[in-house]
Amino acid sequence: MDSLERIRRTLAFLPCDHPPVIAQVFAHAALARGRSVGDYLSSVAVAAACQIEAQAHYGYDAVFAVLDLTLEAEAAGAEVQFRQGIYPAVVRPPCAPGDDFPRMTVPDPRAAARLPMVLEMAGRLRGACGDEVLVVGLVQGPMTLAVQLLGMEAALFLAADDPDHFLQLLDYTAAVGKAFGLAQLAAGAHLVLVFDPAACPEVVPPGLFREMIGPRLALLFSAFTRAGAVGNWLHIAGRTAPILPRYASLGADIGCFDYCVDAQPLLAAVSDGRLCLAGNVKPLSFVTDDPSGIEREAGQLLRLFDRRGGFILSSGCEIPPESREENVAALVRAALGWKRGQS
Amino acid sequence: MAPDLDTLVQALTEGEREQSLRIVADLVSGGTLPADIITGGVERAMAALDRKCTAEQFNLLEIMLAGRAVMAVIRHLFPEEAALPSPRANVAVAVLEGDIHDIGKAILKILLAGSRFRVIDCGKDVSTSAVVAAAAQSGATAVCVSGLISSVIPQVRALKPALARAGLAHVRVLAGGATLKQCSASALNVDYVGQTAFDAISYLNAMVEARHGQP
Numbered sequence: 001m002d003s004l005e006r007i008r009r010t011l012a013f014l015p016c017d018h019p020p021v022i023a024q025v026f027a028h029a030a031l032a033r034g035r036s037v038g039d040y041l042s043s044v045a046v047a048a049a050c051q052i053e054a055q056a057h058y059g060y061d062a063v064f065a066v067l068d069l070t071l072e073a074e075a076a077g078a079e080v081q082f083r084q085g086i087y088p089a090v091v092r093p094p095c096a097p098g099d100d101f102p103r104m105t106v107p108d109p110r111a112a113a114r115l116p117m118v119l120e121m122a123g124r125l126r127g128a129c130g131d132e133v134l135v136v137g138l139v140q141g142p143m144t145l146a147v148q149l150l151g152m153e154a155a156l157f158l159a160a161d162d163p164d165h166f167l168q169l170l171d172y173t174a175a176v177g178k179a180f181g182l183a184q185l186a187a188g189a190h191l192v193l194v195f196d197p198a199a200c201p202e203v204v205p206p207g208l209f210r211e212m213i214g215p216r217l218a219l220l221f222s223a224f225t226r227a228g229a230v231g232n233w234l235h236i237a238g239r240t241a242p243i244l245p246r247y248a249s250l251g252a253d254i255g256c257f258d259y260c261v262d263a264q265p266l267l268a269a270v271s272d273g274r275l276c277l278a279g280n281v282k283p284l285s286f287v288t289d290d291p292s293g294i295e296r297e298a299g300q301l302l303r304l305f306d307r308r309g310g311f312i313l314s315s316g317c318e319i320p321p322e323s324r325e326e327n328v329a330a331l332v333r334a335a336l337g338w339k340r341g342q343s
Numbered sequence: 344m345a346p347d348l349d350t351l352v353q354a355l356t357e358g359e360r361e362q363s364l365r366i367v368a369d370l371v372s373g374g375t376l377p378a379d380i381i382t383g384g385v386e387r388a389m390a391a392l393d394r395k396c397t398a399e400q401f402n403l404l405e406i407m408l409a410g411r412a413v414m415a416v417i418r419h420l421f422p423e424e425a426a427l428p429s430p431r432a433n434v435a436v437a438v439l440e441g442d443i444h445d446i447g448k449a450i451l452k453i454l455l456a457g458s459r460f461r462v463i464d465c466g467k468d469v470s471t472s473a474v475v476a477a478a479a480q481s482g483a484t485a486v487c488v489s490g491l492i493s494s495v496i497p498q499v500r501a502l503k504p505a506l507a508r509a510g511l512a513h514v515r516v517l518a519g520g521a522t523l524k525q526c527s528a529s530a531l532n533v534d535y536v537g538q539t540a541f542d543a544i545s546y547l548n549a550m551v552e553a554r555h556g557q558p
Binding site for chain 2: 081083085086087089091152153156157159160201202203204205208237238239259282283284287288320321322
């Protein structure tokens with residue numbers, strides 16, 4: 001059974017040879033192959049090669065056509081600061097609360113800023129992996145991109161003070177994500193992960209998620225499904241227990257849950273068998289813990305989800321670049337050695 | 344009926360900035376002292392928010408709206424920050440070198456000011472030596488650092504030794520933020536790790552009470 005088939009079967013809640021495991025590895029792929037974060041971010045050839053080599057080295061079930069998390073904001077006019085050894089960050093949002101959001105132009109994924117690099121990376125990864133290993137693209141979710149374009153304080157105050165105008169911004173950011181995601185699928189990604197940490201209940205109340213953000217996520221997922229995505233993956237970091245049960249109704253097939261979400265009650269909350277769950281080993285554990293700790297945590301998750309199925313062993317969020325390689329290997333080893341029903 | 348401090352507490356916790364300012368204006372014209380509005384209104388509102396915002400229910404939007412109202416009231420009553428009535432302690436806040444994400448620090452600043460702490464903002468992406476200098480100059484009794492990315496951890500670990508070398512071993516170091524809260528205090532070499540900004544306020548309140556024997 002190859003990786004892609006393992007993922008497809010897991011999304012359908014069918015048994016597999018072993019549970020799929022996806023280490024959310026972005027720039028760690030470079031460090032694990034003796035390259036720097038800077039090398040990874042500046043060269044598509046290096047980034048794609050590192051992703052392919054890291055997947056072959058560790059043996060997990062996916063590669064990521066992901067550079068960093070500022071690409072859409074940069075393409076929409078944000079000033080991005082690059083620093084040695086770490087991911088870039090938005091230092092100057094391009095928008096103001098009074099801007100005419102409906103008149104803003106959606107960046108062309110084939111031409112704007114560094115977006116074409118991601119499309120090239122998706123193509124290279126698909127060329128190397130074919131239909132054996134899942135190729136995952138990524139777009140910023142509508143709320144997170146809104147925060148990047150306006151700044152956190154201004155975005156939240158606008159959502160509270162002028163919700164209709166804020167919805168226009170969310171419509172714009174959803175349009176940016178849709179265009180970029182569809183381009184990634186066309187370039188070779190099997191699915192697009194929608195990363196929306198600013199939609200977390202720790203940032204906005206669940207009611208705002210339900211009324212403002214959810215409908216825009218649903219639009220993205222429906223567009224990706226029509227374009228032939230293998231599935232839809234929603235990743236909101238943080239304490240998402242109050243909103244995770246809604247993911248399936250938005251069109252998500254995979255919901256990532258972070259380390260701070262208690263897996264046991266979550267299991268009961270998503271018992272209808274429509275949402276595949278991915279998680280939730282603590283990301284920082286890959287830096288600070290040892291392999292036995294990772295295997296123990298992974299084993300507890302595998303036991304918990306053994307009967308339900310629909311589970312991808314993963315980290316709660318990105319595995320930090322400086323993580324210890326033996327810890328990533330331990331995560332994979334836990335899944336490869338697991339036989340269904342062994343609990 | 345003239346508004347009372349209870350009405351102000353409710354308006355502040357609900358993030359109603361304009362309403363809060365109207366109530367404060369009425370209270371002042373009715374003879375309530377600004378210092379009493381801070382202790383009987385603003386601080387009680389912060390305590391109410393603390394009770395509401397457990398780790399499971401912490402919500403940035405509601406906190407920021409309440410914080411905006413609180414800061415508007417404080418600035419209205421005390422246009423000069425230095426005139427704040429009898430601050431509990433001086434607290435430095437910082438995002439250390441290598442990290443430029445400062446929303447956690449912004450939230451903490453609001454909660455500290457609303458809880459009658461004088462805040463020294465060291466900024467973001469700042470060196471430990473700059474934080475030590477600011478703590479020394481201001482007589483800070485604590486330094487709070489917020490961190491979103493894991494690469495900032497070495498700078499956090501270095502802060503207490505740097506304070507000690509400057510003769511500031513008594514200054515408590517608190518850490519928080521998305522990445523730092525995944526660590527233990529011993530792993531970060533700090534005195535305390537908070538899951539939310541309110542945890543830091545509770546820790547500092549307890550510290551002040553232990554040192555002075557009064558709130």
